[in-house]
Amino acid sequence: MNADSPDLYPNRLDAVRARAREIGIDHVVVYSGEDMAYLTGLRMESHERLTALVVPAAGDAPLLILPSLELTDPVRRAAEQVGATVHPWADGTDAVALVAGKVSGRVSVSTAMPALHLVPLQQGVDGEVVLASDVIDHVRAVKNAHEVGELAEAARRIDAVHERMGEFLQVGRTESEVGELITAAIEAVGLTHAEFVIVGSGPHGADPHHGVSDRVVQVGDIVVVDIGGPLPSGYHSDCTRTYSMGEPSGQVARDYAALQEAQRLAREAVRPGVAIGEVDAAAREYLAAAGLGERFIHRTGHGIGLGLHEPPFVAPGADTVLAEGMTFSVEPGIYLDGHWGARLEDIVAVTADGRRDLNNGERGLRVL
Secondary structure, eight states: OOTTOTTHHHHHHHHHHHHHHHTTOSEEEEETTHHHHHHHSOOOOOTTSOOEEEEESSSSOOEEEEEGGGOOHHHHHHHHHTTOEEEEEOTTSOHHHHHHTTOEEEEEEOTTOOHHHHHHHHHHOEEEEEEGGGTHHHHHTBOOHHHHHHHHHHHHHHHHHHHTHHHHOOTTSBHHHHHHHHHHHHHHTTOSSOSEEEEEEGGGGGSTTOOOOSOBOOTTOEEEEEEEOBOTTSOBOOEEEEEESSOOOHHHHHHHHHHHHHHHHHHHTOOTTOBHHHHHHHHHHHHHHTTOGGGOOSOSEEEOSSSSSEEEEEOTTOOOBOOTTBEEEEOOEEEETTTEEEEOBEEEEEOSSSEEESOOSOOSOEEO
16 A cells, blocks of 8 residues: 555554554544654644644544644645544643543553643543553554555665765765765755764764764774665665775774674564564674674664654564564664774565565675
C-alpha cells in the first residue's frame, strides 16, 4: 500500500484501535508531530496551542481537536479521509480540559506530548494515563512495502553523499567547512535538508554525538562522518562511515577490522522471531572478545522511519521480537577518549526470511 492509497490512514487508525483493544486501552490521544503524520498525513505542530486526535478504541469516530486558526481545507480533507470529527477551539479555551472531557478509563498518550499538556491532562482525566508506546509505537514499528521503499531510497541518496566524501573531507579544512559541503550535497541529492552532520576528526571521533567544530582535519586523523536527512515524504536516512586521512596505523586497522566484523555479525543476526537484544549481543560479544568491549559505549541501534530515532531500539537485553517490516540501524562503535573513534552504521529492514541492507556503500576504513 503506497502513500497515495485512500485506505492508508484509515487502515493505520484501525490498527491502532485494534491494538488498543488488545491491551485494554480505552482511548488513545495522538499528539501532533510524527504520530499525527503517521495516522492522518497531517504535518502539524502544537507549540503552546494543543492539537490532538482522540481515538476511541471502539465505538465513536475519532475527534480532531485543534486551534481554530489551524483549521484549513487540507485539515478538513484529512479528517474526512479518516472519518474524524473536527472540533476547533478558540484562544481562551482550556484545550487540555476539552480533551480530558472526551476520554476516560485507560488513556494512552503519544510519547512526544510535552509536560505542558501531559501534566494537566493527567490531572483532568477520569482514569489512568499511560504512554502510547505499546499502542502507536507498536504499530509504527512495522513498515509496509512502500515505507521500506522510501527508507531504501533515502538510504541510497545518503550513500551517494558518502561516495563523494573524498571531495569534501580533506586535510587543511575545518570540520565545519567539511560539514557545509556535506550539507549542500545532502540537499543536492534531493533530501529536504541535513537533519544532522557529524564530522568527528581525531580525538573528536571519540565523542559519538560530536557535531562539527573549527578543528582542522590533519594527516593521520581517523574521522567519523555520520549524516542523514529526510525525503519529502518524511522518511529518514542515517549512515555512518569512518575515514582515515592517510594510511592508518596497524593497531587502528586491526581495531577497525574488528568493528567491521562485529557490525557484520550483528546484521547477520537480523531475522524474524529473534529478540532484538540478540542483535546487540552479536556485536557486543565480538568486540568484547577482541578486547574492545569497554570502548563500545552505546546501544547498537535505533528504529527509523518518520522519526529519525524511534522504536525498536537495539539495546542490551531488549526483548522486542523482530517481525517482517521492522527497520532500524545497526551501528556499533569503538571510542578511545582523547585519541580517536570509529563507527559503522547501516539501516536494515527485516524481511520474511532474514534482512535487507538499505545502505550498501563501502564499509571498510576508507583511506583518503
